Amino acid sequence: MSISYPKSPRILFLDDNVRDIGGHYLELASLLGDGAHQLGYLPQLVAHQTLPKRNPDLSRDSRLDHLPIEPRFAVRRMENWSLGVDGSSRVGRDLQGAPTDGGWAARLWQNVCDRASRPSRRPRAMLHAWSSVFAESVRQFAPRPPDRIVVNTGGDFQIVALAHALRELDRQDRIGPTSIHVLFHFAVYETAVTARARAFGRQVNAAMGTMKRHRVHLHATTESLRQQLATVGVNATAIPYPTRPRNGLQRSRSSADATKILLAGMPRAEKGRGQICGLLESIEKPCLRSGRFIWSMQLPQKRWQRMIPPSMQPSCDVKTPAPTGRLAGTGLEVLCGNLTSQAYHDWLDTAGIGLFLYDPGRYVARCSGVLLEMMIRGVPVIVPDGCWLADQVRQAERTGPIGWIYQSVDDIPQILNGAEANLPEIHANCQRHAAHIAAYHSGKNSLLEMGIENHASSSLRRAS
Template sequence: MEDNLRDIGGHYLELASLLADGSRELGYRPTLVTHHSFSQRNPQLRADNRLKDLALDPQFHVRRMENWSLGVDGPALVQRNPSGKFVGGTPALRLLETIREIACRPSRRPKSMLKNWSSAFVESVLRFSPVDGDRIVINTGGDFQILALARALDQINQIGDGRSLTIHVVFHFAIYDSVVTDRARAFGRQVNAAVQQMTPHQIHLHATTDSLTNQLAEVGINASAIPYPTRRRDAVMEKSPTREPIKILLAGMPRAEKGRDEIQGILQAIELPHLRSGRCTWSMQLPRKRWQRMIPPTMHELVDGPAGQSSSVLEVLRGNLTSEDYHAWLDTADVGLFLYDADRYVARCSGVLLEMMIRGVPVIVPDRCWLAEQVRAAEKSGPIGWIYRSTTEIPGILDRLPGQLNDMIQNCRRHAETVASVHSGRNTLLEMGVENRYVDMMRDAG
């Protein structure tokens, strides 16, 4: 289930399709429950290979549940119960939260969002009619989704036959930045209180990084760490040794937490010594209508077309890409550059980093976050990238690329085999505790 899934671009569909592929390998027949507009907004979606033979149920009329989260990605100040009523909190905080509610359009107010999400969940489950052995996975979970899930399961209990559902909820986003806050503690109380109301159903909570698992534990939530899946790309391993110009690639649409405001300054710093000189090329994906403000005016004339069709030193891909185009673009990278806000990624996984690592592509990442942890963890078999503390260090790293890159690529290609085995959809589900039905069937047959 993915209530945020409205478009084929981005990682919501990528994660869902990888888990669906993994479930097939384990003997399941997956159904993907999406936002209700998914089919309407993407009339050609069946041309996407990730959706072939995948049953779709466009159901949710609400998304972005993190907008009322008590974690770092949400503004909530007060704990709630599954109906949306306040639990605890000072009078001042309750008043402020009430004012925020009133300022929202009615459909985005907490009680309405909880009601809409839970209604969609109930309708989808009743249509799915799960039997013993079936599993439900909520791909993008959080404290507010947990409230909606508790509300939905209460409705199912009232109309159902007493059957226990097995549900896995995956957490991705940090609860606090550096120290445990009162909001973080309320996050823990909110989740635990809601889970306790979900009997007789079996609820399993997971986190996509060890750091996030530790954060959840700090606020009293028991969750298991699981690997975030990524798609294998064997063909990239056959690329010839890199020569100048070296292609620096920033993958994914830039957002505030992904260093959107850093792009122009870095381009200004490397324009003459690295780009105009022909030593490097720069490639990135930007919105169709607002890319100009992220590129220095002196470089606007360098912007060129689709990947692989020119030798422009500055390549901008505008808008969302199909899965095939996106992965083909990543295949062209010599180095992956990440301008992420380290504070926001202390406990948060980056699917794009895994996409680079599984290709055997060296990376440049910020220190003091999950991305740097992955680069350091791989260093036992040789360095696979560079770690910076300040973006002002990036031009110096680019100066060193010609002498270091080809040896580092060999290390990266060896490490890619480890990434492929650990970060597969199949292994992610197994780490969740989802049973391998093929093994069970063979055991029963024997």
């Protein structure tokens, strides 16, 4: 007797980092949800429990029209206990979160570091909390063979928590073999393979070995990250990181208009927060106050003074969460606090040049969603060398330059000084490259590259 299933299979997305409308965690989830819908699936998202509390207008966010949300996770930023470049662990762990790898002295020191964290942020507590929510979510989801589960933001520590959750589900619920996809975003090491990187590989493979009953697929959102994972013995496939399509490419501006240099996203340490003030000082008179360029950026409402030179601070008003607009006579445009998705994308549409002050060590194998958002708009970019961002610019140069690559932040004033002469040609190249970005970096294509079936097309074939 054959088993019949609902006409539309389902995909359950899970990400403990989704707790705000700003940033790329919710953006990624919504794009994957759109892709799932296009492929004929019914998507669901399990997010952080504070998401609706922090965002009272969440129900009006158009990105979630096809993506119902269950706010359940109480922990987030599991990568804090990763053995990769974004984590602080020094040795591998077992399925309870206890240090097991390395010598006795290393394990002892790791236990001391673990206990120095506040109780709710200790690795064992975070592992059990994440695992408990995952297991309960799967119980309620009750996956059938056509359904899929996707962990949007994964890593070595999440894999350990996932293995713990599946072991408990197998023991208590005896669920059938389940198809699970895990997306890796963060670099394993910077320039050379370290002892921590090798421990990363051992930790992942040990946890994967306990989940053989299920079909757990690992994916890297850049090819360079896939290569890093392979170097430490972890098998993963490279998939494109999705970005949001635009209704139209940028409009050409008059040569008399000032070119807007846009730094998208709230400044963070790995995104050059400490470099901003010095760079602004070096270009304030020749580039900004002269009217040749406008510098546009978001600023937090607190502790923003260290990012703005004293000569420009009197014009800054960051007391309200609304955009303050261009500050007269300074060549500076300030947007305060977090932006809604619509406001953020409308702002990006005004960019003349996308500037990235990213730490190349942190982004050596890590995708930048903002870079893709610039590229899909046909915006020229200035990026640091030695990282994934520079790789993308060089790959696009086969059909013509789409920006500039700098070796040091000190090179940027000279790049800007000569940019205006080449900007029309580079802008035209960027416009052509945008079509490739839109086709390849879509939520639908990301899921297809993961090996998830196009159920919409297969349903049409069966119907015909």
